[in-house]
Amino acid sequence: MSRHAERKYRAVTAVQRRIGNPLLRRLPFQTLLETTGRVSGLPRRTPVGGRRVGDSFWLVSEFGERSQYVRNIRANPRVRVRVRGRWYTGTAHPLPDDDPLARLRTLPRGNSLAVWVMGAELLTVRVDLDDRDAPHPA
Numbered sequence: 001m002s003r004h005a006e007r008k009y010r011a012v013t014a015v016q017r018r019i020g021n022p023l024l025r026r027l028p029f030q031t032l033l034e035t036t037g038r039v040s041g042l043p044r045r046t047p048v049g050g051r052r053v054g055d056s057f058w059l060v061s062e063f064g065e066r067s068q069y070v071r072n073i074r075a076n077p078r079v080r081v082r083v084r085g086r087w088y089t090g091t092a093h094p095l096p097d098d099d100p101l102a103r104l105r106t107l108p109r110g111n112s113l114a115v116w117v118m119g120a121e122l123l124t125v126r127v128d129l130d131d132r133d134a135p136h137p138a
Helices: 003-025 068-075 102-103 109-118
Strands: 032-036 043-047 051-053 056-061 078-083 086-095 123-129
Touching: 032 068, 032 086, 043 068, 056 086, 068 078, 068 123, 078 123, 086 102, 102 123
Parallel strands: none
Antiparallel strands: 032 043, 032 078, 051 056, 056 123, 078 086, 086 123
C-alpha cells in the first residue's frame, strides 16, 4: 500500500471508529452488517451502504481485505444484514474478481461516492440471504 493510501486508511478508520460508526449504528434505518468478531466471538455491527437485489445484498468495502468486517467474514462468513430496519441472515462472500467500480455504479449513489472517495483497496462483497421475507429479531 502506498504512503498516501496508508495515511488515508488511518485517517478514515480513526474517524469511523470514533465518530461515524457509533453514531450511524444508532439510526433505526441505517443498513448494518453484523459479523462475528474473529478474536472475541462477539457480534460486530458496521454501518454499510449497499443494495438488496433479489436474495442477495451487495456492498463494496472501501479498504478491501484490510476492513475489519472483511477479516471477520473470512473467519466466519455467517452474517446478518439490517435493511430498512429488518434483519436477515446470510452467508457473505468477498469477490476479488468482481469489478468494484462497476459494482459501485449499481449501488446507492451517496454511499458509493463516499466509498470511492475514501477507499483505497475496493472489494465487492455479496451476502446470499437465507430467506427473503422473514425478518430476524435484533
